[in-house]
Amino acid sequence: MSKAAEIDIASVSKIYGTTTAVHAISLKIPAGTYCCLLGPSGCGKTSTLRMIAGHESISSGDVRLGNTVVTDLPPARRGTAMMFQSYALFPHLDLIDNVAFSLKMKGVEKDARRAKALEMLKLMQLEAYATRRPAQLSGGQQQRVALARALITDPEALLLDEPLSALDPFLKIRMRAELKKLQTSLGITFVHVTHSQEEAMALADIIVIMNDGRIEQAAHPRVVFERPATAFVARFMGDHNVISGRVISHQGNRLKLSVPAGGDFLATDVGAAGLSDTADIAIRTDHVRIGAPSEEGLGFTGSVSNVEYRGSSVKLTVNGAGVEDFTAILSDTEFFANPVKVGEAIPLSWGPEDAIVLGRLTH
Incomplete structure (x- = not known):
C-alpha cells in the first residue's frame, strides 16, 4: 500500500451562484488519521469532501495532499480515492471486473489487473464471490466491493461519503469495526462524512463538526465530548x-x-x-x-x-x-x-x- 498523506485545506470556499456552501475553512488532517466530517444536512461536509476529491471545483483557497497542491488536478491524479454513498457498482460486471475497473481505464493489462483485483477481494474476505454479480451480494458485501474498488489504486487518502447510511443498524456496527480495522492496517488517511454522532465518536481520531459551511470544532472525540467549543457543538453532540x-x-x-x-x-x-x-x-x-x-x-x-x-x-x-x-x-x-x-x-x-x-x- 502507498504511504498516507497529510491533507491541508487552506481557506477553502465553495460558492454556488449567490449561496456560499463552505466559508473559507482551514483544516489540517494529519497523515494516517481517521477523520470524520460531522454535521447536519446542508452544513457543507459533502461539498468539502468532494472538493478534496476533485469532484467539485474550489471557488477560492487551496487543497494540498502531502507536498502537492491538488486544487486544479483532476480526481484521478490526486492520489485520493472516493467511495460513494450508493456504492455505484456495475450490475453487469462480476466482482473482479468491478474492482479492476479503474486499472482498466488506466490501461493496465488484463492479467495484471485481475490479479490485483483478486488480491483486494481477498483483503475484503470476498475471494469466494469473485465471479458473482453485485445483485447476488448482501448490502455489507456490496460495500466491501466498493471499498476494494476504491483501494485498488493505492490511494494516499480514502474519502468516504456516508458509507454506512444504507445499512441496517446491526450491520452498521459491524462495518464500523471493519472500517476502523482496515484504516489501522492500511495506515492511510481516511476522511469520512457522516451525520451520525455515534458513528463519528466510534471511528474518528479527529472529529470536524461543521455547521452552516463553517467549522465549529476540530478535535479528538474525547475533547469534543468533554469540552464542546460552542453551543452548537454542545447541542449537536447531544x-x-x-x-x-x-x-x-x-x-x-x-x-x-x-x-x-x-x-x-x-x-x-x-x-x-x-x-x-x-x-x-x-x-x-x-x-x-x-x-x-x-x-x-x-x-x-x-x-x-x-x-x-x-x-x-x-x-x-x-x-x-x-x-x-x-x-x-x-x-x-x-x-x-x-x-x-x-x-x-x-x-x-x-x-x-x-x-x-x-x-x-x-x-
Whole structure:
C-alpha cells in the first residue's frame, strides 16, 4: 500500500451562484488519521469532501495532499480515492471486473489487473464471490466491493461519503469495526462524512463538526465530548444541556448567569474568549443528579416532563427555572432506587466542574 498523506485545506470556499456552501475553512488532517466530517444536512461536509476529491471545483483557497497542491488536478491524479454513498457498482460486471475497473481505464493489462483485483477481494474476505454479480451480494458485501474498488489504486487518502447510511443498524456496527480495522492496517488517511454522532465518536481520531459551511470544532472525540467549543457543538453532540442567559458576575474563573424569568447559574470559565454580556453554559447530561445542590447556582427544581427507559440508563426531561427540556441521564440502578414520575417536581444538581462556559464562533 502507498504511504498516507497529510491533507491541508487552506481557506477553502465553495460558492454556488449567490449561496456560499463552505466559508473559507482551514483544516489540517494529519497523515494516517481517521477523520470524520460531522454535521447536519446542508452544513457543507459533502461539498468539502468532494472538493478534496476533485469532484467539485474550489471557488477560492487551496487543497494540498502531502507536498502537492491538488486544487486544479483532476480526481484521478490526486492520489485520493472516493467511495460513494450508493456504492455505484456495475450490475453487469462480476466482482473482479468491478474492482479492476479503474486499472482498466488506466490501461493496465488484463492479467495484471485481475490479479490485483483478486488480491483486494481477498483483503475484503470476498475471494469466494469473485465471479458473482453485485445483485447476488448482501448490502455489507456490496460495500466491501466498493471499498476494494476504491483501494485498488493505492490511494494516499480514502474519502468516504456516508458509507454506512444504507445499512441496517446491526450491520452498521459491524462495518464500523471493519472500517476502523482496515484504516489501522492500511495506515492511510481516511476522511469520512457522516451525520451520525455515534458513528463519528466510534471511528474518528479527529472529529470536524461543521455547521452552516463553517467549522465549529476540530478535535479528538474525547475533547469534543468533554469540552464542546460552542453551543452548537454542545447541542449537536447531544451530551450537554445548554443554558443561555445574561452574565451578572464574573470573578476569577467563575461566572454567574441569569436566565430570563428564571434562575441564576454558576459556571467555570474555560477561557471563553471575547465574553460579552450574554453567555452560553454547558452541563453534561450524565453528570446531573437528583437531589439538592451543594451551593446555589449548581442546580434547580423543575417538573419532570418525560421519562425514557433505555436499558442501562434512564433519560429524564425536566422544565423549570426558565430552562426548557433539561436532560438528566441516570444509571438504571440509580433511577430505580428512587424512581420519579412525569409531573413530579424534583431538585436537580451537578458539580461546579460540570458546568462550563462555551465559546462563540465569530462569523
